[in-house]
Amino acid sequence: MKPFCLAPMAGINSTAFRLLCKENGADIIYTQMYDVNLLCTKTKEEVKKLLNIKKEEHPVVIQLIGSNLKKFRQTIPLVEGLAEEININVGCIEKRYLEHDCGAALLKDPEELGYLVKRIVACTKKPISVKIRIGWDGQSLNAVKVCNILEDNGVKKIIIHGRTAMQKYAGKSNWTIMKQVKEKSSIPIIANGDVKSYQDGLDLLERTGCDEVMVGREAKYAPWIFSNKQLTKDDIIKQILRYIELYETYENRCSVSEVYDQVFRMTRDIETTINKRDVKECASIAEIKQFISGLNS
Ligand SMILES: Cc1cc2nc3c(=O)[nH]c(=O)nc-3n(C[C@H](O)[C@H](O)[C@H](O)COP(=O)(O)O)c2cc1C
Structure with a gap:
């Protein structure tokens, strides 16, 4: 398995960008997040056109954001035929999502998150993965607990961005917590945060024992990061x-x-x-x- 995948990035992961990352060796491609409140109002054809996923991109993961189970239930039949996996965004820090208890806000109540995810898992045959942060803030670093609950509720893979929601993008990504999560989980764990070169990614894998690395911001500037080549x-x-x-x-x-x-x-x-x-x-x-x-x- 190639160890690098493309992070979901709203406003960046167009079809052309995703394909370029794939050509450069990205393993799994994540779409940007799509709001279930928006998708559930569309027809299957409209959703297919909006996501515009090409056969060359597969395996692809579609990322959804939301907190309302009914909306997830309406949306999943519209997207499950388009991808190999569905990912739930539990890391977003945009105010308009936090205000509706979506994204990283779900980290505040891991039991409630488990309840939601269990029901999402039950409505599709496609594997469900979840992308989280290490906690809401420095006083609630609950990634290990959250991951155990997610695993118990049928999640097949977890991606961890090594910052709290309150940190936003400041400070350094915490690789120690990723290691703890990996040690306490029996499903694949993908490490994410601050990978600026291929070598950084390999270091992250070695230091945390995680199964794969996810690259976001550096890929925006250098989609060839997945190839480990020095470009002229x-x-x-x-x-x-x-x-x-x-x-x-x-x-x-x-x-x-x-x-x-x-x-x-x-x-x-x-x-x-x-x-x-x-x-x-x-x-x-x-x-x-x-x-x-x-x-x-
Ligand atoms: C422009 C931009 C858009 C993003 N959009 C999403 C998104 O749609 N879903 C998500 O889970 N994370 C999103 N993220 C967070 C990234 O997926 C990633 O977790 C974060 O940038 C840390 O990884 P990095 O240090 O490799 O950039 C976004 C980040 C950026 C910079």
């Missing part, structure tokens, strides 16, 4: 042009700003005297391609 400037330009090709071939929308935002991120490691931010002045995808090709001079 020329290689990076080829990757960017490949991303654009995938976007034009597979995406079912055409947003110039979506393309230049992703392209700009991927220019991070290119040294040039050209102002890379100017890519955001491009008015079409053709102009973006021309701009990127110009970075080679």
